[in-house]
Amino acid sequence: MTGDAEERVLTLGLRSIEYTVQYVCSFEIYSATDALGQVIASFSEGAWSMSTDKSAVTIYVFGKQYQVPQNLTMLTAMEHLGYRLLRGCGCRGGFCGACATVYRIRGDFRLRTGLACQTPVKDGMVFSMLPFHPATKARYDIKSLKPDINSLTRYYPEIMRCLQCNSCSRACPQDLPVIDIMAAAMRGDIANAADLSFDCIMCGLCATRCPAEIVQYNVAILTRRLYGTHVASKSKHLQKRLDEIRAGRYDGELAKLVKMSTTELTKLYNSREIEAGEA
Ligand code: SF4
Numbered sequence: 451m452t453g454d455a456e457e458r459v460l461t462l463g464l465r466s467i468e469y470t471v472q473y474v475c476s477f478e479i480y481s482a483t484d485a486l487g488q489v490i491a492s493f494s495e496g497a498w499s500m501s502t503d504k505s506a507v508t509i510y511v512f513g514k515q516y517q518v519p520q521n522l523t524m525l526t527a528m529e530h531l532g533y534r535l536l537r538g539c540g541c542r543g544g545f546c547g548a549c550a551t552v553y554r555i556r557g558d559f560r561l562r563t564g565l566a567c568q569t570p571v572k573d574g575m576v577f578s579m580l581p582f583h584p585a586t587k588a589r590y591d592i593k594s595l596k597p598d599i600n601s602l603t604r605y606y607p608e609i610m611r612c613l614q615c616n617s618c619s620r621a622c623p624q625d626l627p628v629i630d631i632m633a634a635a636m637r638g639d640i641a642n643a644a645d646l647s648f649d650c651i652m653c654g655l656c657a658t659r660c661p662a663e664i665v666q667y668n669v670a671i672l673t674r675r676l677y678g679t680h681v682a683s684k685s686k687h688l689q690k691r692l693d694e695i696r697a698g699r700y701d702g703e704l705a706k707l708v709k710m711s712t713t714e715l716t717k718l719y720n721s722r723e724i725e726a727g728e729a
């Protein structure tokens with residue numbers, strides 16, 4: 451690429467964070483293509499222009515304007531544009547909570563939240579991923595704590611500042627009643643807080659909206675640990691299996707698996723005993 455073309459690509463912002471752009475250059479026409487070879491911008495007659503594909507929508511990623519196909523999620527749109535996601539991307543299925551994102555739709559005053567891997571792009575969407583949210587995170591020896599209110603307020607006294615405003619529930623991509631989890635925590639109702647927060651994926655979006663600066667998901671995981679350690683009845687079967695593992699009963703089988711090739715592992719996996727409903 452000539453220095454001139456390089457300058458134009460940079461002017462477009464196509465080389466922003468972790469951006470890889472491929473390009474072709476012939477005479478006076480330059481174009482930028484994404485990893486799939488689709489033209490997303492071109493230079494002609496002295497000016498760059500973005501794709502005008504009618505099936506495309508205009509989005510703004512970290513403040514930069516792009517056009518992308520409309521059937522993408524925010525996460526796949528970023529990858530389509532060439533972003534290489536080193537943080538803020540894990541399961542791609544809405545389970546790991548890594549891809550917390552804030553967005554607005556142009557013309558709508560609301561600041562919305564969602565998981566980038568689950569939220570489809572819309573025309574006029576302006577978004578930024580939040581790959582990490584600074585949070586208070588207590589260290590404790592769970593076995594030494596009692597499953598009561600004192601254990602919660604000792605590490606997270608700020609829970610008593612909850613205004614019951616419901617901003618956390620509105621931000622939750624799992625539709626959890628975060629306000630009720632906090633109310634249960636404030637009452638010292640460990641069982642209820644643990645139960646209500648069971649599907650929390652620790653994305654952190656609730657904490658980004660809390661006016662009382664509570665980190666709800668870390669409070670909630672403390673209630674689940676307290677419940678699991680001190681309240682839930684112990685499973686005899688689980689204990690038996692743990693004892694067998696500790697005694698080395700499965701060491702030989704594990705060593706065999708580690709030595710297998712991918713083909714052997716695939717064959718073994720496909721011939722496994724399948725329980726009804728699993729297939
Ligand atoms: S956002 Fe904060 S203050 Fe509001 S209900 Fe949730 S925990 Fe309470």
Ligand code: SF4
Pocket residue numbers: 547621622623624625626628649650651652653654655656657666667
């Ligand atoms: S409770 Fe908070 S951290 Fe958990 S899934 Fe909902 S928004 Fe994410």
Ligand code: FES
Pocket residue numbers: 538539540541542543544545546547548549565566567568
């Ligand atoms: S990548 Fe795991 S929830 Fe989005």
